Amino acid sequence: MTENAQLSPSAMSIRGLFKRFGEKVAVNGVNLEVPAGSFYGLVGPNGAGKTTTLSMATGLLRPDGGEAWVHGVNVWQDPLAAKKVMGILPDGVRLFDRLSGEQLVTYSGLLRGMDRETVQTRVKDLLDALDLSKDAGTLVVDYSAGMTKKIALASALIHAPRVLILDEPFESVDPISAANIRDILSDYVRSGGTVIVSSHVMDLVQRMCDHVAVIAAGNVLAAGTVDEVRAGQSLEDRFVELVGGRNHGEGLSWLRT
Numbered sequence: 609m610t611e612n613a614q615l616s617p618s619a620m621s622i623r624g625l626f627k628r629f630g631e632k633v634a635v636n637g638v639n640l641e642v643p644a645g646s647f648y649g650l651v652g653p654n655g656a657g658k659t660t661t662l663s664m665a666t667g668l669l670r671p672d673g674g675e676a677w678v679h680g681v682n683v684w685q686d687p688l689a690a691k692k693v694m695g696i697l698p699d700g701v702r703l704f705d706r707l708s709g710e711q712l713v714t715y716s717g718l719l720r721g722m723d724r725e726t727v728q729t730r731v732k733d734l735l736d737a738l739d740l741s742k743d744a745g746t747l748v749v750d751y752s753a754g755m756t757k758k759i760a761l762a763s764a765l766i767h768a769p770r771v772l773i774l775d776e777p778f779e780s781v782d783p784i785s786a787a788n789i790r791d792i793l794s795d796y797v798r799s800g801g802t803v804i805v806s807s808h809v810m811d812l813v814q815r816m817c818d819h820v821a822v823i824a825a826g827n828v829l830a831a832g833t834v835d836e837v838r839a840g841q842s843l844e845d846r847f848v849e850l851v852g853g854r855n856h857g858e859g860l861s862w863l864r865t
């Protein structure tokens with residue numbers, strides 16, 4: 609742990625994270641400070657480097673350079689301690705999908721060293737809260753995309769971590785479940801937890817988050833409180849202004865009937 613990280617009130621500190629895939633620089637020295645107790649949104653166009661950054665920051669993908677700390681614990685030097693503090697919803701990672709939903713969440717709790725009784729109670733609470741109780745016995749491989757997202761979220765929550773890192777938690781999720789998840793996350797932040805969430809939905813980030821970072825082409829273009837970043841505009845307008853790249857379909861004249 610560096611002196612800097614020890615003194616920092618950050619839930620997560622990311623310094624100089626860098627990743628290259630062949631010729632492609634996916635993440636180009638990203639720095640982020642996520643204050644403890646914040647609801648932090650990470651936004652950026654497709655291919656901006658959000659998933660790669662979050663994967664490196666949570667110990668899932670080894671960085672080519674840079675470091676990450678979670679509540680002062682170095683993620684790559686002390687991965688076991690770091691993973692105790694984090695609940696992670698990764699994007700596109702295979703789950704143990706030959707288990708039923710209930711078995712998967714139970715397994716996640718037991719893997720975390722929790723006692724069976726606590727796990728059982730929490731699994732029931734989570735399945736109820738995420739409207740999955742009636743599908744508890746269905747194999748995850750037979751779940752819809754939204755149900756899979758929700759069961760992966762339940763697996764990330766079971767050990768009541770201090771920091772939640774959620775890559776696109778609302779993708780494919782129906783509006784009622786999304787509202788339930790928002791309530792769960794807001795409660796969690798009110799009770800002192802920290803949420804880091806990547807999303808493409810600017811309106812959602814503007815309403816739900818108190819901090820936001822805009823990433824494009826592997827670089828942080830703006831970061832701070834939502835009000836600082838949006839600078840009097842809607843977050844969506846500010847995002848388009850920062851990132852650019854709007855085209856108006858002139859190239860698709862053949863598509864006009």
Ligand SMILES: Nc1ncnc2c1ncn2[C@@H]1O[C@H](COP(=O)(O)OP(=O)(O)OP(=O)(O)O)[C@@H](O)[C@H]1O
Pocket residue numbers: 629632633634652653654655656657658659660661
């Ligand atoms: N395993 C990989 N091998 C090669 N290139 C990769 C790999 N993973 C990511 N990339 C590239 O790195 C860049 C960043 O990808 P990343 O998935 O981090 O973006 P993202 O911001 O999460 O995008 P999206 O919003 O579309 O999910 C992209 O150009 C992508 O093609």
